[in-house]
Amino acid sequence: MVDILIKNATLITMEGKGLGIIPQGAVSIKDNKITEVGQLRNFTQKKAHKEIDVEEKVVMPGLIDAHIHTGIGILRGLSQDVDNWMEGGLWPFVKALDEEGRVKGSMVNIIEGLKAGTTTFCDYDNPMGKIANNHAQVGSRAVLADTVNEMSDKSDIEVGDLYPLDPSVGQEKLRNALELMEKWHGYKDGRIRCLMGPQGPDMMSKELLLEVKEIAKRYNTKIHMHVAQGDREIYQMEKRYGKRSIQYLDEIGYLDDMLLAVHLTEATAEETKLVAQRGASMILCSGSIGIIDGIVPPAAEFKKYSSKLALGSDQAPGNNCNNMFNEMKFTAILNKCKVNDPKVFPAWEVLKMATINAAKALGMEDEIGSIAPGKKADIIIVDTNSPSMFPALQTPQRNIVPNLVYSANGSEVETVIIDGEIVMEERRLTKTNEKQAILEGQKAAENIAQRAEKFYKNMNTTLSKKMEEGLI
Template sequence: MNDEQPVVKGHMVVTNDVITYIGEAEPPQHLLEQNVEHINGAKQAFMPGLVNTHGHTPMTLLRGFSDDQNLQVWLSEKMWPMEAKYTAEDTKNGAALAQVEMLLSGTTTFVDMYDRMELVAEITEYSGMRGMLTRGVIGLCSEEEQKQKLQNAISFARDWNGKADGRISTMLAPHAPYTCPPAYIEQFVQAARDYNLPLHTHMSESIAEVEQNVKDYGARPVEHLDRLGFFSCPTLLAHAVHLTDEEIALLAARDVAISHNPISNLKLASGVARLPQLLKAGMRVSLGTDGPASNNNLDLFEEIRFAALLHKGVSYDPTVIPASEALKLGTIYGARSLWKDEQIGSLEAGKKADFIALNIDQAHFYPMTDIVSHLVYSASGKDVLHVWIDGKQLVRNRECLLLDEEKIKFEAEASFKRMISQ
């Protein structure tokens, strides 16, 4: 399927890492060389790889460790103390586990914000995934430590941007307005300008966060960040749950991208983002799982379905997010939110060969009425059979070809047991 109209039955040709033909008619003969590999896609649905625009992959190690808490308690009393125990090996093990999970559920591109991001990048380079990576920085520390963290974030972004044959790109990421003082955020803005990098941050995730921002700085987070020049750079915001009409208009005017994380926001009782209004304003909006400790999985098919269902429920309007729009949120809209829609996000000639195949010869896909409806309302990541990124097959018959799933699961379990015993 492409951005506008799905090809129900047809052919696709991939040459090296690029799609060179897609259509219902037989492909041109000059594209069909004798040594080409032919794949029979009968009873499978081929679609663009999914794009997860916000997450913290090493937090797979904390999946199920603390549930049913409000955001600030969950962070300050549960997550941060456990994360302080992370070693480099733990970070690596958690990130590897996440990449196995994402690949097996059809995600081909992901955004990651965390510490020790060079380790995540090394795994990404090896796994074949496409990642937009950023060293997340919490600025509640001394000026000397702030300086060190900022330099570390810049060094990572400069060293890894464009690496892994272009599959890795980078951003700068002050964690949030409530964890980074204004002057520190301004330093990130200046660095983003200096090195021509996008910015990523959490914003307006909870009512308490918004109220605290007003108390501390005399402005809601949108106005606060705008005053600091944050939106003068290409910006991806995570969550943006609590926005006024005026804030949506300002963010749209600044061409800010938003990662909508419906399941994490529901689990933490943070609220429901105003997705229909964001789309109506013409904004770049996409889907993210958030970290696996607040979701608790990385199956983007679930986010796609929730995006369609949740907003129907809260608006009392069954037409508000149709299936086709929900599917775009997880594919082409995700690519647009990462400024990569000319490369990925849809199956079109000239784009990168990032695509997945689902087994639709299963009871929950019958009868074969509307494939887009089935992909949104019936499918899950467990239906993914095969995955290709840059034209290279990384998953075959639900088996990762480059990552050792059994070894990674064993090492992740060992990391958690070590941390919990301390």
């Protein structure tokens, strides 16, 4: 007897040549693994402790958010529509942000993503040692990295100045990353694992970057890092080393299959090709980069040479939401507009970027990203009876996948199973008090806003001027 049997589903398995769609399908789960997948009429395992008859609703792999900063989720909506996202709006609040605010905001951010079908969070922030407790409590699958840099405080640096690097800061942050690795890497049979997380090649010395790589090798894990994420990074690299980021990283041996290269916003076509050909993965955050910079990163170029292309929602203060349905739609539309071609980034390819190709990018394709026997049971059930998925047709033209990418908004997700456990059922979380988390997060946000008042008035940001003018 199995633990869970999901039956009468439209299965999107993400297996095989296409998306592996099976009508009138079934999935069985025992412990934390998928045991059988196929059409219900051919099923051998028909007895279960819990049966879920989904009546032709969509059953698919949980979505993978390959790059998210949940620790700054509490600053959502405070710096949009400006040409200098950090200094032009966010700095007063960053100065007032404390550890409590980071952790409580993170919890609400994780709940937001989970309720919209995200089962794996590649969380890249600090204090990750405490944020990890949120993932453990909620039941999410987490791939965690505590950010490492040598920056003591960037808020007082004038634009154009070279960042002052402090090795003592770098060593302290490296110790935090190692403590995270020792405590959480492999937790709950690998439901939580850790990566090394250098923040960017412009924010740390070559010596520290190489030390990070050696540690990653020792733990047999990957490196999660912003790469060519903005013109300021490129300026810093050229001023310090006389080289652009990707050339520099290639020369020090950083471009390989250990690297998860986030953004590549400023990468040229040749640089993007080099990253792909060296075996590194690209993590694309279309919504965040579109809102913050008005730029479409070179994902189309990367995709010519590698399928290790994943999507991330980045951070709520920039993207304003951490919802992978939103990210899929943004990715498809922005790339179509970029080249004036409606055929590029079709729905079926974009869905892969949030599931099986994301798993490949993380080196986890043997465990997650598709529905197949032996894989971890990370599964979501999507209600096709909702208005946004109407109508649901199988013949003569199946429309379910385009509707998932272009129409769904995440509220259609009714059940979330992670590692074989039901963590959301009928839109209700089973392990976390959602209302309490929001109340605690709101209180922490109000405290941050109160402390930020003095910085807000003194810093004279772009948005503070607009506030005074009564425009916002």
